[in-house]
Amino acid sequence: MLTKDISEKQFEEDAMEIYEAFKEKEGSEHIATPLSICAVLKLAAKSENVLEIGAGIGTLSYAILAHSRAALTTYEDNFFCIEQLKKNLQMFDGRFKLLTSYMQMPSSRHFDLVIVDGANGQNHDGGYKRFIHDLFSGVYPKIVYIEGVRRPQRRMIRETLRGRYALWVKKILYRGEYKGGTLYYCYRAPWIIREIKNGWNEIREHPRLEKYFSKIKPPKALPLLSDRR
Numbered sequence: 001m002l003t004k005d006i007s008e009k010q011f012e013e014d015a016m017e018i019y020e021a022f023k024e025k026e027g028s029e030h031i032a033t034p035l036s037i038c039a040v041l042k043l044a045a046k047s048e049n050v051l052e053i054g055a056g057i058g059t060l061s062y063a064i065l066a067h068s069r070a071a072l073t074t075y076e077d078n079f080f081c082i083e084q085l086k087k088n089l090q091m092f093d094g095r096f097k098l099l100t101s102y103m104q105m106p107s108s109r110h111f112d113l114v115i116v117d118g119a120n121g122q123n124h125d126g127g128y129k130r131f132i133h134d135l136f137s138g139v140y141p142k143i144v145y146i147e148g149v150r151r152p153q154r155r156m157i158r159e160t161l162r163g164r165y166a167l168w169v170k171k172i173l174y175r176g177e178y179k180g181g182t183l184y185y186c187y188r189a190p191w192i193i194r195e196i197k198n199g200w201n202e203i204r205e206h207p208r209l210e211k212y213f214s215k216i217k218p219p220k221a222l223p224l225l226s227d228r229r
């Protein structure tokens with residue numbers, strides 16, 4: 001179904017339904033918030049090829065597979081989570097590719113959407129500190145969605161993509177407050193990249209870039225959802 005066919009309210013209801021269902025599952029302590037599930041539902045509806053980093057027990061993976069036609073490649077290296085994923089996504093067998101080691105690179109390099117909800121480099125979560133840098137050095141995303149706050153990963157993503165893209169940063173606000181959930185819209189216009197290489201890192205404050213971005217219709221605000229976590 002296309003995004004324009006789905007109302008904001010429907011996205012919210014679908015997100016809440018997925019959240020409620022996954023909250024009851026084994027190992028649900030770290031699942032994505034309803035706000036993030038809703039954001040991912042909206043983004044996935046416009047995507048054909050999605051990469052997910054940190055599937056956990058599969059809340060966001062399920063949202064993508066059940067509510068879009070996108071092909072999904074997802075990373076998860078935790079043994080317990082891999083077992084839960086197999087159970088929770090069994091109805092989508094053959095529609096997604098699971099990478100169980102962060103030492104593997106995805107077979108595709110172009111993604112409409114890359115979701116980051118894991119692999120922070122700590123021993124309990126990937127244990128590969130440069131993974132985000134190495135991955136983003138080799139892939140071409142259109143949109144990156146970061147679940148939660150993940151400040152060091154955000155910094156690493158920005159630093160890695162900066163030379164190739166102009167990034168439009170959008171934080172998801174809940175009642176005017178940032179509680180996690182950041183979007184990077186990645187634009188590849190050669191002159192923008194040249195300007196950035198010349199030292200303009202704060203792209204949002206650069207007058208020429210501001211003018212350029214003002215011509216692009218800004219993404220609509222993401223809906224508010226009660227934070228039930």
Ligand SMILES: C[S@@+](CC[C@H](N)C(=O)[O-])C[C@H]1O[C@@H](n2cnc3c(N)ncnc32)[C@H](O)[C@@H]1O
Pocket residue numbers: 026027028029030031032053054055056057058059060076077078080081117118119124125126
């Ligand atoms: C924030 S979680 C990812 C959650 C996932 N996106 C979801 O919504 O279901 C990040 C990482 O924590 C680990 N993790 C999540 N749940 C876990 C659990 N119950 N036990 C052990 N590790 C877990 C996994 O390795 C996962 O990649």
